[in-house]
Amino acid sequence: MTAERTRHFHTAGWIFSAAILIAFLLGVFFKNPARRKYPEREPVVFWHMWSGVWKTIVEDICVSFNESQNQYEVLPLSVPGDVADSKFLLSVAGGAPPDCMVQWNQIVPQFAHNKVIAPLDPVMSPEDYIYFKETTFPVAQKIATVNGRPYCMPLALDIRACYFRLDHLHEVGLLPPGAPKRITDKEEFEEIAALLPDNLEELAEWGNRLHVFDNKGRIARLGFLPEWLRMFAPAFGGGFYDWEAEKLTLNTPENRRALRFIADETTKLGFDNVVRFKSSLTGKHGADWPFALGKRSITIDGQWRVQQLKQLAPDIAYTTAPLPPPKKGGKKNAGWVHGNFMIIPTGAKNPQGAWEFIKFWIGQDDPERAARFYTRAGWLPPRPQIANTECFREYVKENPQFQTFIDLLDSPNIEPTPPVTFQLLLYDLIKRADESATRGTLTPKQALDNLEEQINDEIARKEGAPHEK
Amino acid sequence: MKGQALRGYLFISPWLVGFALFVAVPFIASIYLSFTQYDIISPPVWVGAVNYKRLFSEDPLFWKSLAVTIKYALIAVPLGTVVGVVIALLLNLEIRGIRFYRTAFYLPSIVPTVATCAIFSWMLNPQIGLMNGLLRVAGIEGPAWLSREPWAFYSLILMSLWSVGGSMIIYLAGLKNIPISLYEAAIVDGANAWHRTVHITLPMLTPVIFFNLVMGTINAFQYFAQAYIMTQGGPEDSTTFYALYLFQRAWRYLDMGYASAMAWILFLIIMFITMLLFKTHKKWVHYDS
Known part of the structure; x- marks a missing residue:
């Protein structure tokens, strides 16, 4: 190798090393490119599959939750629906799952059986559990329950007519x-x-x-x-x-x-x-x-x-x-029923924060607030407390066609998978x-x-x- | 020399590390996993040869997906080879605007698969698609391409020709490498164009054909994206290719051990066919100029 080629070789090596070093330092200083509004709070990483106008509503729920208390900050992420399951599974297997995720695929019993998702009763207080059992429509409980334990929280039911x-x-x-x-x-x-x-x-x-x-x-x-x-x-x-x-x-x-x-x-x-x-x-x-x-x-x-x-x-x-x-x-x-439900994966870092977010979403403390979001999205509530709010009654008055689905909610003849x-x-x-x-x-x-x-x-x-x- | 070798390894070390972590380790791990029940979350449980036994004796969809894939390889690979060679021969002619034609024929092969699928979904739409529109002009009512057996399968075969430009460009490079002196000698001996093609061009092109044949066969056995996007294996499993079924088993039903066994069977099949091709290549591939 000539002296000139060796010199070029060394120069290239230095440039390459410097580039690696700069990239590393940039990574260190900008390790979190997503700006957080409340960096002092515990993050609750939340995945969902909605897009378009629904995504806006979901993000508004997150903003509303973040403004309602000072302990948690929900960080929503919209995941493309067709790869959501595999992305979710890999995140659980890799030890970096979200804290909660909204699902609508037929996965609850399988994920529960495989311990991909955690039962919800450990994060529920006795009052929460009673509230779930006493107020949730029976069909929503059927969707949520595996081997007698709740593994997901139905946020909305999907009923066909x-x-x-x-x-x-x-x-x-x-x-x-x-x-x-x-x-x-x-x-x-x-x-x-x-x-x-x-x-x-x-x-x-x-x-x-x-x-x-x-x-x-x-x-x-x-x-x-x-x-x-x-x-x-x-x-x-x-x-x-x-x-x-x-x-x-x-x-x-x-x-x-x-x-x-x-x-x-x-x-x-x-x-x-x-x-x-x-x-x-x-x-x-x-x-x-x-x-x-x-x-x-x-x-x-x-x-x-x-x-x-x-x-x-x-x-x-x-x-x-x-x-x-x-x-x-x-x-x-009669007919088939399914829904949107929140799951908490095994290994979630902040299951309690996720649970607080779920409670906020379903309006356990304030059904009227929940109803405002449900009526914006056209969601069918999994419990009568929301359906009976002033806001929801007004919505059904404006859209009498929605009454069909409300009436079906407690029908014993609608069947989930x-x-x-x-x-x-x-x-x-x-x-x-x-x-x-x-x-x-x-x-x-x-x-x-x-x-x-x-x-x-x-x-x-x-x-x-x-x-x- | 030793220092140079070390520097060489250092330069390729990012690739070496990537290969070891993301190819070699999973490759070896999948041998073990194929003998286990594994759902990616819980630790794998050793079950011996149960997955292989199930595959061979209890799973009709395994055999069906294998048959669909072999049928695809048997039709699409030779068809792609013939079409690729013919187009390369045509694009080897020195005519006006030949560079434009070469670009135009090569371009589809670099269009992303998803975009290609979207275009073909529209083209093959039975009611408003281009294909049936053209057939209607000729007085023929075309089939529901992607929704009826056996048309869905043949639609995917047809679609495979769309990306023939990738192999075509290699054939074209091969054609450019054929010494002109061979053609001159043949012309002196009185060989016409057909004779020159059959006795000089094609034999001299066989190394490239062999390369494309091996790569095409391997790709055919791994055929996945187009079926996943356009037919999801339907109608009635007629386009459930092996890799698609493997993916469903792994990611839809969380049967990773079973899917690993399927992957190993696929690996052995591809190895066997590649070896077979290498065994036969001395008989028909000409390396001497």
Whole structure:
């Protein structure tokens, strides 16, 4: 090596070392780029999956909590929904989890079983626990409880019901000419409710009259199409879990009837035709919701749509109603329920701070304050104390369609996903059975036979493996 | 010399440390984990060969995902090779604007996968997509590409051609390396264009074809992102590729031990196929000029 090359080599080495040193020092001096408003307080790291307008509301709750006391500072972070679970798991495995996180995936029993999340009773005072048991709707307690202990705190419930476009119903003469053209108050809401179908068969018939096809036979507007076995099984008197015996009930005559109904209604339209129509819909989460665009006349969706329609499409005339039961052997006010719930991971550094934040969110000390946030987001409260506030009553008065969901809250016929340790697998396999029957690949009976067999295999495997019990 | 070697190692030490921590250690750890029940939170529990037994005898989706992946490798890799070579041959012609064409054909391969998937989701939309729009002009009602069997699978095959520019550029570099004297000699001997392609170009290109074949096969067995984004394994598991199923087992059902066993089976399959390709390459790959 020549002297000049050695000199260059040394110079490059010095520059490289200096760059590393500067980077290190910058890291030391600017180790926390996020500015904290209350650096003297205990931080409560909070993850959620909301974006858009919901993110703003959630951040406002955090600000409100931070201003309400002087011990904790909640630091919110919006995590992209599709990677949230893996990010969360890695954070727990890596020993740096958030202090709490809002979830809506089917994970509570599985995460509880795997000790990814901690039970909440150790951070609850006896009064908190009594408050939870005595005031939370039974269905919210079902979602929260695993092996008799609360592992999450439901913040809001997601309940589905039927949405009806009144302009479409009037257009095809399904409503008498004198019926209200739009809902402005409770009386009109009730007047319309009395005119809606009271059984599934009639609802399907209404759907048939509301379908619109183009000149090539393609669906231009979908009147009504039953979807989701998990939604319809309870309406047919079935469901997937016997809560008293704590046993799965997958392949029952009621569930088979429900799946048969879904498959038959899809077959009438042609599965291919339905797939084409659905894929032509550009979006489903905001103002381009097919119902709002007039692409669907009757659809099943959650309560948050009431608030969305109010904000994004206030001119649309619509009403809501519970899914009616079939003529024979069904149950009223039935369906599938899930929700948004707060979990505290194992290894959280500040579980007590997280719990205080949860209590603030659910309005344990002040339901009226909680109601202001719930009505902004269109959330369905998990306890009647919020639903009965002045603020919430005012909201329902302005949006009578929301009453449908309030009425469903304490229905014994709405069912969450069974609380088994393989809940996510069960949820996926139910969807798979639903898909196979709807596509016509399998008959409803074959699809449910398969489902039952796969789940029995999973149970047998778990029973045969002591480490998995 | 010793000091130089030390300095060399010091310079590559960031990579060496990264490799040891993020590749070598997990690689070796996954052998152990494949014999355990592990959910990433609780300590792994030794279960012997149970995961492997379950995979081979109790899990139909394992076999289905393997079949889907092998089918994809068997179709997409040769198809990508043929298309890549043909495009490289065309882009090797000295015509006006050839640099523009080369850039245009290469460009899709550097478009991020997610953006590519978004474009194809629209193109393959049965009602409002470009593909069925074009077919409608010809009087054909195209299928629901991503929602029907077997079209979803073939849509992903079709999509794989979109990024053929990456291998095409390597073929093009290979073509540029073929000595011109060989073509001159062939022309003197009276060989026409077809003969020159078959007897000079393709044999001289075989080292590059071999390289792309090996890399393409390895990539095909690791095929994941497009299926994850566009079909999520559907319809009815027809696009549940091996890596996608492995991911679901690991991160959706927290079955890390099982997923590790799957990863090791995949590793052995890829090793076996690569070895097979290396065994055969002496018969058809020409290194001499």
